[in-house]
Amino acid sequence: MIFQTRRGKMRQIPVRALALAILGAMAAFSSGTAHGKAAEGTKMPLLPSKQIAIVIDDFGNGMKGTAQMLNLPVRLTVAVMPFLPTTKQDAQAAHAKGHGVIVHMPMEPVRGKASWLGPNAILTSLPDEEIRRRVETAIDDVPYAVGMNNHMGSKATADERVMRIVLQVCKEKGLFFLDSRTSYKSVIPKVAKEVGVPLLRNDVFLDDVYTARHVSRQLDVVKQKLEKKENCVVIGHVGPPGLITSGALKSAIPQLERDAKFVLLTELLPPEAVRSAR
Numbered sequence: 001m002i003f004q005t006r007r008g009k010m011r012q013i014p015v016r017a018l019a020l021a022i023l024g025a026m027a028a029f030s031s032g033t034a035h036g037k038a039a040e041g042t043k044m045p046l047l048p049s050k051q052i053a054i055v056i057d058d059f060g061n062g063m064k065g066t067a068q069m070l071n072l073p074v075r076l077t078v079a080v081m082p083f084l085p086t087t088k089q090d091a092q093a094a095h096a097k098g099h100g101v102i103v104h105m106p107m108e109p110v111r112g113k114a115s116w117l118g119p120n121a122i123l124t125s126l127p128d129e130e131i132r133r134r135v136e137t138a139i140d141d142v143p144y145a146v147g148m149n150n151h152m153g154s155k156a157t158a159d160e161r162v163m164r165i166v167l168q169v170c171k172e173k174g175l176f177f178l179d180s181r182t183s184y185k186s187v188i189p190k191v192a193k194e195v196g197v198p199l200l201r202n203d204v205f206l207d208d209v210y211t212a213r214h215v216s217r218q219l220d221v222v223k224q225k226l227e228k229k230e231n232c233v234v235i236g237h238v239g240p241p242g243l244i245t246s247g248a249l250k251s252a253i254p255q256l257e258r259d260a261k262f263v264l265l266t267e268l269l270p271p272e273a274v275r276s277a278r
């Protein structure tokens with residue numbers, strides 16, 4: 001009604017209508033192309049539907065293979081140990097290159113030297129408050145961290161009291177947890193469910209033996225797993241096997257990319273379960 005009483009508005013109608021028509025056409029065109037409809041008749045290239053998430057552990061101490069891993073031509077999730085000389089540098093470099101970052105939390109193993117654990121490790125002898133404090137400060141020490149996995153931890157991950165505190169802090173800070181599965185006695189699946197922390201699990205360790213032959217055999221295992229399941233979480237390491245593993249990945253990536261898409265761990269989770277990187 002207002003259009004009939006005000007002359008100025010009368011003149012604007014055709015312009016507005018035209019603009020709306022153009023916008024409408026543009027929206028229809030772009031949504032059509034996004035779904036491949038506008039290109040009906042022409043074949044869209046088929047993208048692989050399977051997903052590989054590569055996680056590389058033990059960043060934070062200037063370990064062998066650090067640069068080679070970060071420069072791989074696919075996206076990785078980089079697990080950085082807290083409180084070490086290159087913790088911040090590695091997390092920042094990984095983030096800048098588009099990789100995902102998680103906290104690689106040192107946790108007590110059944111066997112192994114305490115010196116392999118790194119500073120402020122989670123030990124089963126610690127009281128509740130100290131475990132909480134160590135997990136909180138570890139998360140604060142690793143910039144851009146959106147999740148956590150365990151470094152070693154065959155003893156700590158089998159301890160329900162310890163894991164309940166670790167996972168509770170993850171929940172409070174909005175982090176998901178990746179169970180590296182260093183112990184078949186891991187209580188992580190049960191406790192993560194009770195606490196309500198999004199959980200992922202490792203499918204294949206690439207380099208538990210430090211030879212190129214072993215790593216390429218493990219990459220064959222990844223291919224076999226992807227024939228049966230939709231995605232595969234794969235863990236490798238910087239450090240002693242760093243150059244071997246990064247070299248094997250570099251040569252295997254072109255072929256693996258034909259069958260699967262390399263994704264960040266966060267892409268395997270529902271969007272609402274993912275914290276945005278700080």
Ligand SMILES: [Zn+2]
Binds near residue numbers: 150152
């Ligand atoms: Zn580790």
